[in-house]
Amino acid sequence: KYIMNTAMKKIIILLVLFITSVKAFPQLGFFSLGYILPLSGSLPKYYIENNGGALNKNSYESQSAFEVGFLVQPVYNFILHKDIILGLGMDLGYYRDTYRFINYEERKKYTHVFDSLNMGGYIEGIFANIFMLGFGGGIKVPLGGSLRYDYIIETLNYSRLKQRFDDIVIPYIKFLIGVKSFTVLGGVSLSFYFNYDFPVIKDIKSAPDTVKFSSIDLGVQIGFYISALEVR
Numbered sequence: 001k002y003i004m005n006t007a008m009k010k011i012i013i014l015l016v017l018f019i020t021s022v023k024a025f026p027q028l029g030f031f032s033l034g035y036i037l038p039l040s041g042s043l044p045k046y047y048i049e050n051n052g053g054a055l056n057k058n059s060y061e062s063q064s065a066f067e068v069g070f071l072v073q074p075v076y077n078f079i080l081h082k083d084i085i086l087g088l089g090m091d092l093g094y095y096r097d098t099y100r101f102i103n104y105e106e107r108k109k110y111t112h113v114f115d116s117l118n119m120g121g122y123i124e125g126i127f128a129n130i131f132m133l134g135f136g137g138g139i140k141v142p143l144g145g146s147l148r149y150d151y152i153i154e155t156l157n158y159s160r161l162k163q164r165f166d167d168i169v170i171p172y173i174k175f176l177i178g179v180k181s182f183t184v185l186g187g188v189s190l191s192f193y194f195n196y197d198f199p200v201i202k203d204i205k206s207a208p209d210t211v212k213f214s215s216i217d218l219g220v221q222i223g224f225y226i227s228a229l230e231v232r
Helices: 002-028 158-164
Strands: 029-049 060-063 065-081 084-103 108-127 131-149 152-157 170-182 186-197 210-227
Touching: 029 060, 029 084, 029 186, 065 108, 065 210, 084 131, 084 210, 108 170, 131 158, 131 186, 152 158, 170 210
Parallel strands: none
Antiparallel strands: 029 065, 029 210, 060 084, 065 084, 084 108, 108 131, 131 152, 131 170, 170 186, 186 210
16 A cells, blocks of 8 residues: 555656646747758868879869758757757758869869768757857768769769768768847748868779868858747
């Protein structure tokens, strides 16, 4: 009987805590679902580690390129103060990376294009329901792409990417600054962002040398949001 009474007390306490938390939860914040369109210019870098080969990194020059993506951003927004919101969420979707170089010795222009699955985390602060600062990171996993040189375009599916490249993953970090505002039904944002792709993916065809790509991207990010913000 004592055990049953103790168990009942615990159940009642848990129910009270659950009901209290459910009632308090909307006051802590709200969910939002964003649809993000990043548009950027990319400046890649060509890393060459000589292992007895004949590659000359001085013969390669980076060329700027255009990049685009489409991300879905589920976020929970904590209302820390009436003028301060802290958002924690994810970046999920598609991103196209472009690495373009000119080889002056061969007199050829090389363009590597990767169509990737983007998976990352994201944190942002919104101040006075207008100013926004954000930081994020994650990985992009190429699922397809192409290699272009001169007037030749070689299409690469995932299996052919694995045959040509090692470590088929692109880790990245990004910083954003801009404006973002929520209303009862949703929100909009416009921000400038800086993105850095770490040099991990390697070109097998360059053996015995090791060739890796990295990139600095500068661009704008446009967002539209569906939210569950309540007006009090």
